[in-house]
Amino acid sequence: MKIVIITGGSRGLGASTAIHCAKRGMGVVVTYNSNPAKADEVVSEITAQGGKAVALKLDVGDIGAFPEFRDAVKVQLQRVWGRQTFHYLVNNAGYGLYAPITDVTEDQFDGLLNVHLKGPFFLTQILLPLMEDGGHIVNMTSATSRVATAGVAPYASFKGGLEVLTRYMAKEFGERRIRANSIAPGAIRTELGGGLNDEFEAMLAGKTALGRVGEPEEIGGVIASLLSEESRWINAQNIEVAGGYVI
Ligand SMILES: NC(=O)c1ccc[n+]([C@@H]2O[C@H](COP(=O)([O-])OP(=O)(O)OC[C@H]3O[C@@H](n4cnc5c(N)ncnc54)[C@H](OP(=O)(O)O)[C@@H]3O)[C@@H](O)[C@H]2O)c1
Helix, strand or coil: CCCEEEEECHHHEEEEEEEEHHHHCCCEEEEEEECHHHHHHHHHHHCCCCCCEEEEEEECHHHHHHHHHHHHHHHHHHHHHCCCCCCEEEEECCCCCCCCCHHCCHHHHHHHHHHHHHHHHHHHHHHHEEEEEEEEEEECCHHCCCCCCCCCCCHHHHHHHHHHHHHHHHHHHHHHEEEEEEECCEECCCCCCCCCCCHHHHHHHHHHHCCCCCHHHHHHHHHHHHHHHHHCCCCCCCECCCCCCCC
């Protein structure tokens, strides 16, 4: 059985990814930051369908706590699956901030930097010794790195950095046959940045060739498929999954 670790797996795109991975027979470790009850719901849904999953607490912005998280992962891998390694890492956790460049504070900037770029960098670094050769890393980027959208400059810049980091991961980890790709969603209906109101949704749908915003399962299913054997030759790519956003 392949094991996948999904950060921010308690809600939105991460939760959908967890459920799709479990449907394909993977064992799932989801992490949550502030919402253990939602993470438990994801674990219960997977367990009810005959899969195996556990939830662990992780603040992706708290790099100093990563050794403790790595140790907790080791304990759960042994306890639930009787093994010491895992196969796939999905760096998905994140949050949004809407503010023009003129208003962004240094604390806001650093918070976004830590969660969207520094966190995935050092989390991957510390978990890599536990990852099987032939594994796969998926980083969650964003179409906002390609299409400048006023109000999300730091977020989009760090997602752009994560897109570049993905290619470097593919380059440096290729000798262990570990792939690295990123998925760049367009506008998807989640609670990111406070969620969508009718006006915002209509604006985003108007910028999308297929005329609507996406649903979380339209991302989760793609990631589960990307992790699977059928996608084994896809490497070092940033794949936009956005219904044709601003084309
Ligand atoms: N939705 C979109 O339109 C869209 C578009 C492009 C990219 N993305 C990216 O997709 C990823 C998932 O977003 P989403 O739309 O699913 O958002 P969401 O519904 O708000 O879910 C965010 C998830 O990330 C977790 N999280 C937030 N801050 C965290 C932190 N500091 N440390 C660890 N976990 C943290 C949350 O955990 P808790 O619930 O426990 O707090 C939750 O599981 C993000 O990286 C986002 O930037 C989303």
